[in-house]
Amino acid sequence: MDDYLVFQLYAPLAAWGGQAVGQERPSDDHPSRSALLGLLAAALGIRRDQEAEHQTLSHACRFGIKLPAPGLALRDFHTIQVPPSAKKQQHLQTRRDELREPKVGTMLSFRSYRQDALSIVAVTSTDERYSPDRLSDALLEPVFPLYLGRKACPPALPLNPEVIPAHDLRTALDSYCIAPWVSQLREKFSRYYWEAGMTSGMDHDFQTPRYDQPLSxxxxxxxxxDEFVSLGGE
Incomplete structure (x- = not known):
């Protein structure tokens, strides 16, 4: 039996990354591994330049996700000022340095979000420094602000972390209590996602590559x- 840290993620808007190509900034319908690691790192107070700590956290943690409500897709149109192409080759320290050029251009981009999506996340850890109990305490009193993929997407509900002993991932996720009014967002069937190395307690319908393992x-x-997916769970 393992200890799972289980918590909920809900916001009016969330953005879970994806492969950004050109002007498109897509969002998957459920949290990425990189976003979940970033969330835990922010709660623990790990800064972005602390590469060793990020790698230790990444090696220690495995994630599984129950998706009761994938929400609706939203596509937003953005414009942003950018320096001339020649200046992009220079090493710039700040955004202010980037825009000191008298003439700047405009770049168009499209950013995708999920509206009213609810995810239940379970975490296991192989490192005592990042035990479920310590991670739970960090989520209750985070060092840095938490957000769901982008800084414009803060959580709209408490994460309500709970350490649940269970024989497998499915049992841990299904044992987590969702507030009755939040459960109104649920669809008839929930989907489950998990990564290699976890005792899932269910068969996967398929597996798919996902480019969300942080390297730096x-x-x-x-x-x-590889991400494993089970469809049609109650």
Whole structure:
């Protein structure tokens, strides 16, 4: 039997990343591994430049997700000022340095969000420094602000972390109590997602690559991993 830290993520808007190409900034319908690690790191007070701590946290933690309510897709149109292409080749320390050029251009982008999405997340850890109890305490009193993918997406409900002993991931996720009014968001069936190395307690319908394994927080680099998916759970 393992201890699982289980908590909820809900906000009017959330953004769970995806492969950004050109002007598109997509969002998946459930949290990415990189976003969940970033959430825990913020709660623990790990800064972005602390690469060793980020790697230790990443190696220790495994995530499973129950998706009772994937929410609705929202696509937002953005414009942003950018320097001339020649200046992009220079090393710039701040956004202010970037915009000191008298003439700046405009870049268009499209950012995707999920509206009214509810995710239940379970975490296991192999490192006592990041035990479920310590992670739970950190989520209750985070060092840095928490947000759901983007800084414009703070959680709208307490995360309500709970340490649940269970024989497998499915049991831990299904044992977590959702507030009755929040459960009104639920669809008839929930989907489950988990990563390799977890005792899932269910068969997967398929597995798919996901490019959300952090390689470097400072350089914002990611590598692929396999994600297992079960469809149609009650």
């Amino acid at each position: 927080r400072q350089r914002w680099q990611f590598t692929p991993r």
